[in-house]
Amino acid sequence: MDVGAEQPAEIGYSLGIDNKDLKRFSVFDAKSVLIHLDQSNSINFTPAQIRLFDKVADTISKLERKLDLEKHAKRKDNPFAAMFFDQNEVSSIADFCRSITSSTKDEDFLNHAYFDPETDEAKIKELEIQINEKRKLDIPNKKSQLTTDRENLGALKKHLQSIIGHFTQERMQETNKLVDDILEKKRLVEELSVKKFDDGLFKTIGSAEWKSLIAAAKVLYESEKTANKGEDPVYCMLCHQGLRQTEKTLFENYWRFLESQAETELSGLSQKKTKLLETLQHATTTFPQFLITDAGIKVLTDNDPAYLAGLKANFAELSSVLEDWIQKISQPQKIDRENVPTIDLTKIDTLVTAKAREESNLRDPSSAIADLAAQLKCLKHKKAVTAVKESALQYISFLRWLSKTDVVSFAGIKGALTKKRTEAFQSGVLSNYFGIFSQELQALGCAFDLTLSISGDQGNTVREYKFEFAEAYNPSQILSEGEQNACSLADFLTEIQIDKNNCGIIFDDPVTSLDHERKDKIAKRLVSEAANRQVIIFTHDIVFMSQLVKHAADQTPFVAHWMRNVNGTPGYVEENTSPKLASLNSLKNDSQNAVAGFETLSAKEQEHALGLAFDYLRSACEALIEEKLFAETIQRYDDYIRVQNLEEVVFDQAIALKIVELHGKISEVLLAHNRSDLRRENQSSLADLKKLREEFDDLEKKITDCVKAARKARQDRKAARVGKKAGW
Numbered sequence: 001m002d003v004g005a006e007q008p009a010e011i012g013y014s015l016g017i018d019n020k021d022l023k024r025f026s027v028f029d030a031k032s033v034l035i036h037l038d039q040s041n042s043i044n045f046t047p048a049q050i051r052l053f054d055k056v057a058d059t060i061s062k063l064e065r066k067l068d069l070e071k072h073a074k075r076k077d078n079p080f081a082a083m084f085f086d087q088n089e090v091s092s093i094a095d096f097c098r099s100i101t102s103s104t105k106d107e108d109f110l111n112h113a114y115f116d117p118e119t120d121e122a123k124i125k126e127l128e129i130q131i132n133e134k135r136k137l138d139i140p141n142k143k144s145q146l147t148t149d150r151e152n153l154g155a156l157k158k159h160l161q162s163i164i165g166h167f168t169q170e171r172m173q174e175t176n177k178l179v180d181d182i183l184e185k186k187r188l189v190e191e192l193s194v195k196k197f198d199d200g201l202f203k204t205i206g207s208a209e210w211k212s213l214i215a216a217a218k219v220l221y222e223s224e225k226t227a228n229k230g231e232d233p234v235y236c237m238l239c240h241q242g243l244r245q246t247e248k249t250l251f252e253n254y255w256r257f258l259e260s261q262a263e264t265e266l267s268g269l270s271q272k273k274t275k276l277l278e279t280l281q282h283a284t285t286t287f288p289q290f291l292i293t294d295a296g297i298k299v300l301t302d303n304d305p306a307y308l309a310g311l312k313a314n315f316a317e318l319s320s321v322l323e324d325w326i327q328k329i330s331q332p333q334k335i336d337r338e339n340v341p342t343i344d345l346t347k348i349d350t351l352v353t354a355k356a357r358e359e360s361n362l363r364d365p366s367s368a369i370a371d372l373a374a375q376l377k378c379l380k381h382k383k384a385v386t387a388v389k390e391s392a393l394q395y396i397s398f399l400r401w402l403s404k405t406d407v408v409s410f411a412g413i414k415g416a417l418t419k420k421r422t423e424a425f426q427s428g429v430l431s432n433y434f435g436i437f438s439q440e441l442q443a444l445g446c447a448f449d450l451t452l453s454i455s456g457d458q459g460n461t462v463r464e465y466k467f468e469f470a471e472a473y474n475p476s477q478i479l480s481e482g483e484q485n486a487c488s489l490a491d492f493l494t495e496i497q498i499d500k501n502n503c504g505i506i507f508d509d510p511v512t513s514l515d516h517e518r519k520d521k522i523a524k525r526l527v528s529e530a531a532n533r534q535v536i537i538f539t540h541d542i543v544f545m546s547q548l549v550k551h552a553a554d555q556t557p558f559v560a561h562w563m564r565n566v567n568g569t570p571g572y573v574e575e576n577t578s579p580k581l582a583s584l585n586s587l588k589n590d591s592q593n594a595v596a597g598f599e600t601l602s603a604k605e606q607e608h609a610l611g612l613a614f615d616y617l618r619s620a621c622e623a624l625i626e627e628k629l630f631a632e633t634i635q636r637y638d639d640y641i642r643v644q645n646l647e648e649v650v651f652d653q654a655i656a657l658k659i660v661e662l663h664g665k666i667s668e669v670l671l672a673h674n675r676s677d678l679r680r681e682n683q684s685s686l687a688d689l690k691k692l693r694e695e696f697d698d699l700e701k702k703i704t705d706c707v708k709a710a711r712k713a714r715q716d717r718k719a720a721r722v723g724k725k726a727g728w
Contacts, residue, residue, distance in 0.1 A: 060414060
């Protein structure tokens with residue numbers, strides 16, 4: 001369909017079918033508000049002077065895709081990727097293959113892929129034999145075993161020395177001294193024991209009370225002696241009998257008994273003897289058994305079995321000596337070393353020294369094995385690389401071709417193209433775009449100080465709005481919801497004006513959260529746009545719909561469809577009808593359309609048609625008062641009174657009475673009342689409707705003429721006031 005075509009064109013459409021004509025329609029809805037206002041929004045049209053850039057960008061993209069396809073078709077896989085993936089695969093061959101690039105020469109690669117099946121295979125076998133022979137020497141294990149042997153011999157010697165340490169001359173002397181001390185203390189205890197005083201006369205000799213009495217007598221004796229100027233008392237302090245030498249000797253023995261520590265010392269010596277016996281008893285449990293599993297025994301078995309046999313015999317004798325010592329100390333009796341054998345452990349040291357010397361003489365072949373293994377790995381790598389020689393040459397050739405394609409930087413070309421496109425857009429479109437946008441803001445009552453910036457995005461141009469005083473904030477964070485809606489609508493209208501390909505625009509409830517005044521401005525603007533392209537508006541706002549009808553009535557043909565819910569199912573469309581339209585022109589049209597095809601209707605249908613026509617005509621009388629007679633001073637959907645319009649109001653009593661009279665005539669013939677039999681017999685006709693319609697048209701013309709005269713008078717008065725001010 002051609003933009004601006006007067007005749008409508010019908011577009012066929014089925015759900016899911018792509019239709020190029022419908023793509024020429026632009027849509028504005030609630031989701032569009034923030035997109036147009038806050039986001040870096042793409043400009044969805046391409047001016048003719050900019051289109052060349054898009055064609056070049058498209059060609060570059062096609063070339064890039066074609067080159068990518070060719071790269072895929074010619075691609076050759078790296079034959080060494082899996083072969084040398086493991087970084088432990090180290091050799092000069094592996095290092096070279098990992099470093100292959102587009103600059104690698106074929107001859108350099110062939111120098112690494114020259115495996116000779118005869119000479120190189122023989123070399124591989126020879127290297128494998130040498131490596132196996134050196135590994136069989138097992139030098140690391142031998143060294144480890146020698147170290148273990150030395151450690152085991154050292155542990156054995158330490159253990160044997162700990163056993164021998166129980167039988168030294170010093171240990172024997174200490175033990176015999178302990179025995180002498182114990183015997184001496186026993187003799188003293190016997191001499192000063194309680195038994196010496198037990199003559200059978202008393203039963204409590206030796207008790208604590210008896211000892212307390214003797215201790216008290218001692219204290220009393222010393223006190224009396226001191227009081228007697230150092231002279232021994234002559235009489236007994238208890239019985240006052242004279243003290244003979246026999247009694248004095250008895251008391252002296254009592255007091256010697258109290259002062260003696262023999263029992264305590266004997267107890268301490270007995271504890272030492274017990275500990276000594278425990279130590280010797282423990283020695284019997286740790287005595288060497290010379291088992292093959294004991295540390296160092298296997299080494300002696302393998303290296304000096306005769307010496308080992310001598311050790312066994314010596315320690316068997318030493319075991320007998322130990323048992324003898326334990327028995328004598330228990331009695332207690334003195335011990336001797338007559339049967340202690342002389343045990344020589346220096347041979348163990350000699351054997352340890354020999355093992356250390358043997359270990360130091362061993363040479364670790366690990367370094368030699370590593371050298372041989374490196375030679376072997378290099379030959380095997382050479383063999384593997386030679387096997388894939390042809391694939392490798394093809395891969396190197398592919399890398400050379402690929403390096404040539406990499407010279408072309410599509411990203412750089414696209415970046416430069418986008419930059420030039422943006423520059424061209426800024427010089428050719430930006431000023432015009434922002435000028436139209438400012439006009440649209442003015443028309444919608446939103447003359448805000450918004451700034452526009454343009455940037456490029458790979459073959460596309462995007463725009464973004466900001467406030468100079470608040471660049472860190474999006475406009476939506478500053479403007480009210482209604483102001484956001486109006487600004488976004490202005491941007492949308494700017495875009496469709498510049499986009500010459502646009503043939504229609506669709507709005508989905510574009511006046512959400514707006515006041516009546518701004519709704520009226522938007523309605524007027526959208527009606528004016530309908531002169532340039534088809535405008536489709538969906539709304540549930542009755543005020544906004546009425547404003548659209550009001551502005552379209554005199555200049556733009558329009559069609560209103562009513563969508564309603566039928567039996568719980570929404571979306572039913574009644575074409576070219578709406579019960580909510582109440583403008584003067586629409587009501588007149590509805591009255592005329594109600595009796596269309598009147599002659600073809602049945603009598604009942606004619607009655608209903610006439611009733612509907614009269615109903616619309618009576619409503620038109622009411623609209624005549626609002627729109628014509630009162631010059632829209634007061635409108636039912638506005639929240640303020642247009643006081644200035646009073647200058648155009650027709651103050652004519654005769655015209656007002658004629659409207660009342662006509663309204664009454666129409667009311668009489670409506671179907672709204674229950675008619676009398678007389679009225680039913682003399683029903684209204686199409687002629688009656690025609691007559692009343694002629695009266696209505698005549699009355700409307702008179703009012704219109706009066707309004708024109710009042711308007712002219714208003715303009716004359718205004719001009720006179722302006723002239724008078726100029727004369728001041």
